[in-house]
Amino acid sequence: MKRNSLLKSLSLTLAAAGLTALLSGCASSGVKNPSGVPVTEMKADERGFVTGTGVESQDLVAVTDKMARGILGLSQIANATTPPRVALDPVINETRFPINKDIFLTRIRTQLNSKSQGKVIFLARERMATLEKEREMKRAGQVTSTTDPTRQEFKGADYFITGKLQGLTTKTKAGTSDYVLYSFQLIDVRTSEIVWEDSAEMKKQGLEDAAYR
């Protein structure tokens, strides 16, 4: 009776073990990193693996904060007797990521406007069509005006802020790597001198799940 019960237990245990082995089997044997690798942010000179390798919101925040601090610290801005007038020139995108280019300069402008305490004045060049139309209406007497509408009062820019995004991409079996260099300049309109320039760089790597490779 003991032997029967032992045999029964043994066969059932073997069946259970086989069941477990089958259930826990994985068809991905022999595939490197089958589950992919999660995302971490890294320094530009550091190797690693990342996901979502494009330009993202945290990059925008970090870059524009740095640029705004740099411009505020400039002597031409900090020590100017009259606040210089700055216009925005569209950022040039040379990366492989389609982006909202205006958002970079918009954020730099809002940061400077909120932190510069009037030391920098921006010109709303993107609104020129609306402003000219308003002026024409005042000149034609269609709307009232508190000042003489025939006078030219639109201000010219003292500086332009512009920028460029450039990238390098590598894609292999080991994953995808993207490096993006964000560079911004403050250009003297009168002399074309670059009075200030700064840059920030991001590098990200990622590897997708084997099911997508």
Place this chain on the structure above:
Amino acid sequence: MRRGQLKDRNTLAFDLRNSAWVIWRPVLAWAEFFGRANARRPFWPLPAARPIGRVMVALTLTLTVTACSTPKQKPHPLTGDPIVDGENAIAHGPERDQVLWQYRTALAAMRRGQYDLAKRYLDDAIARISNIYGKDPSARKARGYFQTEAKKTFIGEPYERAMAYFYRGVLYWMDGEPDNARACFRSGQVMDSDTEDKTYSGDYILFDFLDGYITQRLGGDGADAIKRAQASSKMWRPPEFSPKANVMVFVDYGPGPKKYATGQYAEQLRFSGGKSPVVSARVKADEQTGKAVPYDDLYFQATTRGGRVMDHVLGNKAVFKRTTDTAGTAALLTGAIMAGASHNQNAQLAGAALAGAGLITKIFSAAATPEADIRMWDNLPLYLSFVAFELAPGPHTLTVEFIDGQDRVVAGQTRTVPFTVADDSRDTVLYVSDHSVTPPPPPPESPTTPTSPTTSTPTSTPTPTPPTSATP
């Protein structure tokens, strides 16, 4: 019979018509074992009553070994309108097919001139496919033995992802953002960068050419990209379009590649197609004519990508399925014979257990799913082309004639598109397909002052690529 003792062979299911009993006997014997253990140890977590314990363990094992089928979503009834059907599928269909329907619907919308809709769906799709790194539960399941590859979120093969970026690039250029268009063409090329044979890596002619062409138009040096395009060209070399050209015409035609599965268990992904009744197009803008020759061939791109890592996974699944099927059959037959032929109760028990294990193994084999995922972006074209013109501001008419292999115009396929060239610096970008549904021409207006004739600027002609010795 003593408590816990198995019944004799006359009660056992030696008769194959009662083979279910052969399956259940080892399971219930195990349940009985737990039940007896429970009787000895009252603190055992299973219920004290042996029948209930037996049933509970049997139920647990049943759920473990058998597939659990969830109620399938009812497919939305198709209306025949690709955009309506696509939007229904996006809104109500399974999430894993979202990107597929976004691709299809976006292209259908482009062919109807509904560019805002196309932008929306392509943006959603690209947002998904550009963030696939790291852990993905659906992808992990797809790699498992008992889930099909089609369980994963569809993002498309590299040629499909590249085309999503290509069409989005065309739309960015239409909106006056050539740099973002260039970014999309670059991303499309990156999608093609991980081929098995590096000869075919990043070899879309049009993507490189447009990268260089846009860079030149933006004041940069696009010579390297254009040289790469010319070096990669297999059929036609793009000409040097004028940097002053202000009307860009994208043309695509032919039926795109189709996926199918082959192999013992349909575990191998293959492509069919590569043939088209339309082999080129003649594009006329007023007095100017351009030749929209096939610079890129999507069937070539699909088939030269090489093997996938997932092919290896599916191969493993197929081996598992085959092996367990063979082993299960052997165990089932051997066990049944042992249980039926022997008078020894131990042998009967062993035979029953072996048969049970064999049947369970067969169930696993049947449940294994090595089938390749053949979901595809099925309204893609075969050939991609591009022509550029320099035209004066004002209204114009574009006529696209699709040409067959005998240099004849394919009847019923000619497309006519009225358009207006703006008087600012923005390029006019047009998209025409042999599947386009172009708007009818506007009704004739009252006679106007005749405009001065447009100078017929000779259009650059694409040159055929000299034949090379190695043809892929």
